[in-house]
Amino acid sequence: MKKLFFAIVLAAMFAMPMNASAEKVDFGKLKCSAFMELDAQTMGMFYFWLDGYASAKTGDTKLDVSAVENNLTQIMKVCQQNPNKSVLSIVAD
Numbered sequence: 001m002k003k004l005f006f007a008i009v010l011a012a013m014f015a016m017p018m019n020a021s022a023e024k025v026d027f028g029k030l031k032c033s034a035f036m037e038l039d040a041q042t043m044g045m046f047y048f049w050l051d052g053y054a055s056a057k058t059g060d061t062k063l064d065v066s067a068v069e070n071n072l073t074q075i076m077k078v079c080q081q082n083p084n085k086s087v088l089s090i091v092a093d
Contacts, residue, residue, distance in 0.1 A: 001015070007048075018045065025046070025047070026048070027046075027050065027053070027086070027087060027088040028086060028088050029086060030086060030087045030089070031083065031084055031085070031086060032078070032079030032080075032082055032083050032084070032085050032087055032090070033079075033083035033084065034088070035079055035087045036076065036079050036080065039064070043072070044072075047071070047072050047075070047089075050075075050088070050091045051063070051071070053088070053091065054091050054092075055073075056068065057092070075087065075090055078090045
C-alpha cells in the first residue's frame with residue numbers, strides 16, 4: 001500500500017504542468033493552516049521538498065519509501081493541532 005501511495009504521489013508530481021510564473025513558497029513562513037488546504041498533488045510535491053530539506057540538515061541521503069505516508073500523516077496531525085505553526089518548524093523538530 002505504501003509503495004502504491006508513493007508511486008501515485010510521484011506520478012502526480014511529474015504530471016503537473018510546470019509554470020514559469022509559479023509563485024515562490026517560503027517554507028519558513030508557510031503556516032499549517034495553508035498547508036492543510038493544499039490539494040493532494042501539491043501537498044505531495046511540498047512534502048518531497050521538505051524531505052529534501054530535512055535530509056540536507058541530517059546528511060541522510062536515502063529516501064525511505066515506506067516512511068513517506070507515515071511522515072506526511074504525522075505532519076498533517078501536528079498541523080491540525082497547531083494551525084498557526086510553520087510547516088518547516090514541524091519538520092525541523
